[in-house]
Amino acid sequence: MIMESKRQQKFAGVLQEELASIFQREGAAYLPNTLVTITKVRVSPDLAVAKVYLSFLNTNNTTLSVAEVNAHSSEIRYKLGARIRHQARVVPTLTFFLDDTNEYVERMDKIFDKIAKEPRQEDTEEQAD
Template identity: 75%
Template sequence: MESKRQQKFAGVIQKDLAEIFQREGMSFLPNTLVTITKVRVTPDLAIARIFLSFFNNQNTSLALNTVKAHANEIRYKLGSRIKNQVRIVPQLEFFVDDTNEYVERMDKIFDKISKEPRQPDTEE
């Protein structure tokens, strides 16, 4: 369970990182829309785990590796934005948020199940 402080800090990071990716993300991920779906912060506020979703991109692992390669640059830009609000700028860890893929996969399974003929209930 996250504290209010962690949730507030995660919200600030999510908002500022979204602006960074929107304005400057095209330089290292051209033609890709990056969405920050979730940010989780450790209790000491030293590490932020950022979950990303990539649209208009076929290879999410390559996109994630590209973002990880630019993590120091992204952290620097984040630090220049939030320097007056925090004591330390957290280390950034990036992950792919595959919730949409999971939902699509589950929908396909449920569609397949609903198209199968129902077996009559046998009561004994």
């Protein structure tokens, strides 16, 4: 895996902060009654493309929510451009993705709970003696 440069990390942080602010103020226009969290932003080395990972609260269909945000990506990019015009030469093209980290963590927790409840090999052998 290629490490991001300090410049990419710093720019990604700026984008994450500004996008969070945009979604906080105007997110209801894209997804009513849904809380959107920007969990991670990855920026290409030339800072022209940004992959934005989203997490949703209060939605039944996350795939549909991501599609809806992507449908408004040019509008969101315009609003972002107005906010970062003094900090960046180019406003990156935005692509939104679902951050399924929470779902993955929940799934792993369930697996670990299931493993913890199963009797261990040694315990069953000791009981047989």
